Amino acid sequence: AQSVTQLDSQVPVFEEAPVELRCNYSSSVSVYLFWYVQYPNQGLQLLLKYLSGSTLVKGINGFEAEFNKSQTSFHLRKPSVHISDTAEYFCAVSVQDQAGTALIFGKGTTLSVSS
């Protein structure tokens, strides 16, 4: 079965520090990869996605992610975080195989940015 593992459930950082939110997936077939963010009391919105092409993907709000096929990872990074980045971040993988198509989310990483 396909799975998505977000290695850290909570990441506390200070403002202006760099951050990396880790995501690994298990899949033996081609995948599309996504990061979504859920701000407090708001719905989810897409940060970035990887479908094909360059393995370094840039998203909104200064976030970027790198697809590493050999390590089956799609880690999210930001060089300098702001208080407003405090939110829950979800990694998601869509997998197409003989059984059909599935979109699988990780359990989320709570990023807490303090001053």
Add this chain to the structure above:
Amino acid sequence: KAGVTQTPRYLIKTRGQQVTLSCSPISGHRSVSWYQQTPGQGLQFLFEYFSETQRNKGNFPGRFSGRQFSNSRSEMNVSTLELGDSALYLCASSLAGATSDTQYFGPGTRLTVL
């Protein structure tokens, strides 16, 4: 453009009852997907409808069903409610489909089963 809307926003039901949730996608979007979000299990994919046809389905029992109308509005039904069905139910719409396209999420319906 108006965003994805979900009604009702909050719902309280008792075990054994059934419930219907509604989702109106962004105008022009033909794909509507449903998700269940709980603290323990996180976000889990329920199903996706595209042009009135169920295109993909997650690993949920048959008590969970849905449909999509010709105007792309979608409903999700849960029959014989169980306590474990208490969750935030999210709906998302996209142009081309949940698994390759950007999804736009609604605010969710908070279902509490007593």
